[in-house]
Amino acid sequence: MRKGWRLILILLLVLAVTLFAAGCGGKKEAGNNQSGQNQPAGGQAAEEKMKVAFIYVGPIGDAGWTWAHEQGRQYLAEKLPWVEASYVENVPEGADVERVLTELAEKGNKVIFATSFGYMDYVIKVAEKYPNVVFMHCSGYKTAQNVGTYFAAMEEPRYLSGMVAGKMTKSNVLGYVAAHPIPEVIRGINAFTLGARSVNPDVKVKVVWTNTWYDPAAEKQAALSLLDAGADVIAQHQDTPGPQQAAQERGKYGIGYNSDMRQFAPEANLTSPVWNWGPYYVKVVEAVKNGTWKSEDYYGTMKDGIIDLGPYNDKVPQEVRDLVDAKKQEIIDGKFYVFQGPIKDQSGKVRVQEGQKMSHEEVLGVNWFVEGVEGDIPK
Amino acid sequence: METSVWIATLAAAITAGTPILYAALGEILAERAGVLNLGVEGMMLVGAVTGFMVAVRTGNPWMGFLVAMLAAGLLAAVFAFLTITLRANQVVTGLALTIFGTGLSGFLGKPYVGIPLPLSFKPVAIPILAEIPIIGPVLFNHNPLVYLTYILVPLLWYYFYRTRPGLNLRAIGENPAAADALGVNVFALRYIYVIIGGMLAGAGGAFLSLAYAPSWLENMTAGRGWIAVALVIFAVWDPVKALLGSYLFGGVDALTYTLQAATKIAIPSFFLKMLPYILTLVVLIIATRQTVVKHIGAPGALAIPYDREER
Structure with a gap:
């Protein structure tokens, strides 16, 4: 009999904690809609959208490096309505990168922007397996047939x-x-x-x-x-x-x-000193779409507008x-x-x-x- | 190094040590009552995130601090229920609590990453005392949460060693059966101390997100909860020694940067970060020697669930 009571108590407890967590989480979602807003509304456009993905080393709210890239992604989604631009945030520079990149490639993304230096070797490795996907690696120095690098004269x-x-x-x-x-x-x-x-x-x-x-x-x-x-x-x-x-x-x-x-x-x-990635992302994705993209080692300048004070x-x-x-x-x-x-x-x-x-x-x-x-x- | 730099480093050691101190004091309370709660890291994180959320919403850091303590206390109550009433294994439950707290805080805090805190705890110089050379700027130019520990530590010491409830607390940790025979309510007291201990861990977490950083970042405690658990052993379950130990561990943190900024001494920061754990290992080795155990050993009934019927 006592055993039974214990079991019920544990179950109730687990339930309570879960509900508590879910309740709090739900409220938070409502308060913070800035990320959801910019996602293209699924199902609206009947034709196939071109999938583009970004992987970030930090959270998009860091007010820094990742935030700047996220601004670029939002700019891209806004300028090119035929693009479906998704992101994965908080990916540490380690073995996880390979898994995330592979998943993104498997999901049918045509361009993947890897936005941290430490992603470099994983990008090269995964890119070998997916020759039809364009990988753009930020701040690195290794390129391949389908891997380009981009950075700017900060x-x-x-x-x-x-x-x-x-x-x-x-x-x-x-x-x-x-x-x-x-x-x-x-x-x-x-x-x-x-x-x-x-x-x-x-x-x-x-x-x-x-x-x-x-x-x-x-x-x-x-x-x-x-x-x-x-x-x-x-x-x-x-x-x-x-x-x-x-x-x-x-x-x-x-x-x-x-x-x-x-x-x-x-x-x-x-x-x-600030980054302004948006226009460059638009350029790359357009080039891929038009078939004019070639692997390059892009190093932007203040003249290009990719960086500024x-x-x-x-x-x-x-x-x-x-x-x-x-x-x-x-x-x-x-x-x-x-x-x-x-x-x-x-x-x-x-x-x-x-x-x-x-x-x-x-x-x-x-x-x-x-x-x-x-x-x-x-x- | 100039004296001003030394003073600044010592002051930074106190700030960096205070979150660890809060958590360690909480853990001392729980362990003195015979309950080993390894969920400190998880409770700190939940405290840090809830405190930050409330402080952002209300604009009042004290409100955040209070809620942080309550939230972590709630988590500790769950732990208490599992380990005291249901007599679950304390080590396993504690680890589960840490994992749960880490996940829960990351989940709750997601929308708050990178948001600035409208009003955080700022250093307040205590009049007159802050004027004393060297001691003044080191000890009396901190935020209110640091001053709170100056009161808390002697209070706890007095409570442990000079009051009857304090004696009861130590008794239920040393020999709960004997305490029970004397009419002390072992279960109720263990509940109370575990929950208060959790609240203090939450306070340590809130210190990080409301005064030290001040911002929320997933996993921002970065192992400080585990340092606190180690510190309890280092301090041989004594609040005053915990104070000194936490400042020592905090000093290692502060020194990492001061050495680079103000001197030409090049000690790798990774080496410095390793030191607290080495010190804890040394204390553990000393503390396990039979002759020493009698004087400073762990509470006799630590981590053993109390069961009346097993007497």
């Missing part, structure tokens, strides 16, 4: 954001919260430092590595340690506004990344804006190149001679810091 807006930081600092110490010691991040730090020192030669840039792309608490902690060490402008190569929030808390400045981060730190965030905070004075905007125009007009000599490294040795430029390959594989950066690149 160093251009980063250089400009460095100019803003160099003008706004009072302590002449800038802090840089950096994710992983890979060329993409090192390149950004170098560009930021060159920009800052072009307007303020006394500036030093301190670097802290977090070893994570996405961890609000860790990023904030790293930023606070930089502020404690004397930095008064915090730049970041991270995917959350954590570092900006740290700057806000201490009454200092910050330079965001990926998207306009002013809403997270209205007093602190001066501007942010986000809006300024009201705190940035007009003279600084004028200065930075003038440089931006020079970059767009092709009159100025970020990595042009003379560039010295941390030891003071000249690495790029006066009048010379770093080649595209050198820029992509850079593994040394320019003069003015304080910090080590872990081996």
Whole structure:
């Protein structure tokens, strides 16, 4: 008899918990319809839609890297009504990637955008098995017959954001919260430092590595340690506004990344280098549809509009804006190149001679810091 | 390193240690009562997410904090029912609770990822005390939730060692049968302490999402619940030692970045992150030696369900 009661009690408990969870979840769905809204209404169009899929490393609400790609996906779905663009979020850079890619290919997607560096080898592997699917890998360097890569010269807006930081600092110490010691991040730090020192030669840039792309608490902690060490402008190569929030808390400045981060730190965030993927996604999908797509290694520029410097905070004075905007125009007009000599490294040795430029390959594989950066690149 | 950097690092150690401290204090209460609840991580996550949800909706972080404690307490009540009334295996049930809490929090928190918190807990300097050199900025320039632990820890210590209910608490953990014979209601008390313990774990989670980060991210506790479980052993079930231990573990967290920002010392951050666990292992080795066990050992009836009929 007692046993029976126990069983009933357990069942009731499980039921209660399940109902509780379902109830809460249901309410939440209703409150948050921004993702559902942009899904094409199924069944409306009778003809077959072209399926396109995106896989993201973070959640679409990260206000950073993944959010920017998600904006691009929504733009694509809006511009090309004959496209059915789906996404899978929160896919860590590990063995799961292969499974997710395979599933997406099996589901009949014609183009798959893999939006994180660590997806690279899995993309190549899965692409071999699905020669009729086009794979586009963001920020990598391996291509194949049906695998293209795409990325952009984020160093251009980063250089400009460095100019803003160099003008706004009072302590002449800038802090840089950096994710992983890979060329993409090192390149950004170098560009930021060159920009800052072009307007303020006394500036030093301190670097802290977090070893994570996405961890609000860790990023904030790293930023606070930089502020404690004397930095008064915090730049970041991270995917959350954590570092900006740290700057806000201490009454200092910050330079965001990926998207306009002013809403997270209205007093602190001066501007942010931002991504604008949408138009490029439209171009790729149209090319695939028309059969004109060829595997390529696309490296966009500010001229293409795929990257930009986000809006300024009201705190940035007009003279600084004028200065930075003038440089931006020079970059767009092709009159100025970020990595042009003379560039010295941390030891003071000249690495790029006066009048010379770093080649595209050198820029992509850079593994040394320019003069003015304080910090080590872990081996 | 300059003194100002040391001060900042120590202050950061306290902030980073506080969520672990809350959870560890809760676990100490439960384990002192003889119940091993390995669901700390799950309860912290549920606390973090519910606290964040309520704080975003109401704009009031205190409201979020309160609800976080209630939600985690509810989860602990489920655990208590299973392990105390139904006498289920505590280890297995605890692990299940962690897995359940992780999933539930991820599910509930989905729409809240990346949303800014309108009002979070901000540091408040305590007048006069914050002016004391070194000690002031290290101890008395924190958010209110940190100050709460300054009161909670001595209170718990006094309760454990200087009051009759505290004696009863230790008795039901050491020898529930004897306590029962003396007229102590073992079942009711175990329920109460497990639930209060869960509420404190929820408070630790809410500290992360309302003060430390402040944002919600799936799995944001990142193993802090397990550190808290380890810390309870490290602190030999003593609230004051738990305070020191949590600051030590928090200090390791803070030091990872300070070493990079303010010095040229290059200790790999992965190595530093390993340290708390090594320290816990060392304490475990020491604590299991027979001569030491008598003085500082675990509660005698830890993880053993109490059954009146088995006396």
